[in-house]
Amino acid sequence: MKLTRREFSAGLAAGLAAPALMRSAWAQGATIKIGMCVPVTGPAAEQGLWAQNGAKLALAAVNKAGGVLGKQVELVIEDDQTTNPGIVLAFSKLAAQSDIVAFLGSIRSTQVQAMAPDVIKVGKPVMIGGTNPDLTHSGNPWLFRFRPNDNYSGRVIADFGVNTLGKKKWAIVHSTDAFGTAGGKALSEALTKLGAPPVLDQGYANQSQDFTPVVLAVKQSGADVLGTYFTFENDLGIFARQLRQLGVNIPWVGSPSVVAVSSTKLAGPALFGTYGVADFAEDSSDAAKAFGKAYRDAYKTAPDNQSAWPYDAITILSAAINKAGSTDPNKIRDAILATQKYAGAEGEYNFDKNGDGLHGYNVVKNDKGKIVYDKHIDFND
Amino acid sequence: MDLVLQxxxxxxGIGAVYALVALGFVLIFRATNVVNFAQGEFSMVAAYLMVVCVELGLPYWLSFVIALAGMALIGVIFNLGVYYPLRHRTYLPVIIATIGASILLANSVLAIYGPQxxxxxxxxxxxxIQLGPVYLDSQYLLIIGVTILLVLFNFWFFEKTLLGKKLQATSQDKEMASLLGISVSTMIMITFIYSAVLGGLxxxxxxxxxxxxxxxxSTIALKAFAATIIGGFGDVAGAIVGGLxxxxxxxxxxxxxxxxxxDGFAFLVLIAFLVFRPQGIFGERVAEKA
Structure with a gap:
């Protein structure tokens, strides 16, 4: 047989291309893809990095244990720019990739609210960390929360301040975004139920450069205890320092940002002695301790809730897909909702029909810069 | 009364910060007739330079000098890379270039230093210091002090020195200045360096x-921009008064x-000025100059 030059070239080209073609064909079904909307840029880029760390840590463990449905799991990350339009865009980019089976959304309630209508349209499970109670209570079947919602944080702050610290004159300071407003409202209602309605309910806008008017309002209210819902650690740091400078030293029980790693670093001594409710506290359980150790080993820094919830989300989601035995969204949904008594880094997960996994909070204290676990308060409803 | 004083x-204090950044806006506007939207990023870059130097264990004053020198260099690069190639175009491409530069600067720092x-x-x-009922934050005292010094320095520099007068001449009429033997591009270069250093400070x-x-x-620059409009765009005293x-x-x-x-109040005042006195507080003096 005589080979013409043309035949030879064609054969050579086919031979060279074949492995690449085969590889790409193989790759299409080789992994299970999970999409993640996370701030890579914008004010929360820092927390976004930690969220990615937590997710990747869980991913490594899942893959090491054999992956999901016999395949390796792959994380597809899209920048949400820490803005509402940003996350809508990021989610639609991810949703366009039909082989992504489920998603991780934001820890910021405002952003989850912004993407929620698209989540219904896409009809695939989205794990979230936003704590505004309404997110899982407005008939959206595809949102699953991996942090306790603010109904619980408000009740725990009120319970701890009134019953443990014995304080009844409350000043509430909260951000005016979706998270802060809902949190402030939940705390106010919980306090009213305990017979200690707040003497001051003060909102502030995010990214304020100065909190003197807020501090002076707290001072003038005559409150003997402070409850806060701060969204950004920068704001919290400025507020904490000005609070101490202007001589306000009343006990302070705040939402998780009070005890977050970066707040502790930024505000320094201004936050010593404060209490915070924390969905993640390293000493609260064996699972939390194990996560803490793995995180420290991998990233040489202390973990907080920003990395703990994506860690739990990836772990539980992977287990749920395995249990469902399929990537069918409805089957995954049922499997997540069926998750009970699972010990995660954030606490014990008992999913309810709304998609809320956790139902209580830890109370922790900033003891000279070290976050110390105090107690866990859980609710049954 | 205590409350009012505090x-x-x-x-x-916070107004002096706006004023310092506004000053940078004004100087570049006077020299080039464009608004430099990267002025806020100059502040951010200088702060990071300072953090890096302090972390390296250098003394505070030396870190300060290095950071400001670094800003001077950035001023040079900014002038050559952003303004100079577009200097014969209308103001619009230049403004858009400064916006682009501000995004580049912010994301470069993010990429190099990380988001923490x-x-x-x-x-x-x-x-x-606790002075009676009022608490005076030492850093704010320093900021106010530096602002006062800078106002005096600017007055002396622009009114009493030859270089300052050359800069003024350039900003008022480039053609005339160049006919008189003033190197316009050098003057604009100096303006960019000075503005970058001011923003850095x-x-x-x-x-x-x-x-x-x-x-x-970006948060400070937005307010500083409003301050510049309130004070009268193109007027040094206006920037200071507007900021405060x-x-x-x-x-x-x-x-x-x-x-x-x-933030609403700040921008409400801005809107009121745009509607009722678009030339700003010191607007008339600028009109006379032009």
């Missing part, structure tokens, strides 16, 4: 109060009317 001090906000210690060990001064973060520049006025108005507005709408 608010007044804070208002002037940093703490920069203040110049003084004592955080502040503002960033370093404000960093111990607001922390060092990627977005610190804005700081005081928003602080009092927040305390006595509504905290969540604090």
């Amino acid at each position: 608010l007044l001090f804070t208002g002037i 906000p940093q703490v920069l210690q203040g110049w003084f060990d004592t955080p502040g 503002a960033g370093i001064l404000v960093a111990p109060v607001l922390f060092v973060s990627i977005q610190m520049g 006025a804005l700081g005081v108005i928003e602080t009092f507005g927040a305390a006595y009317i509504s905290v969540p709408y604090k």
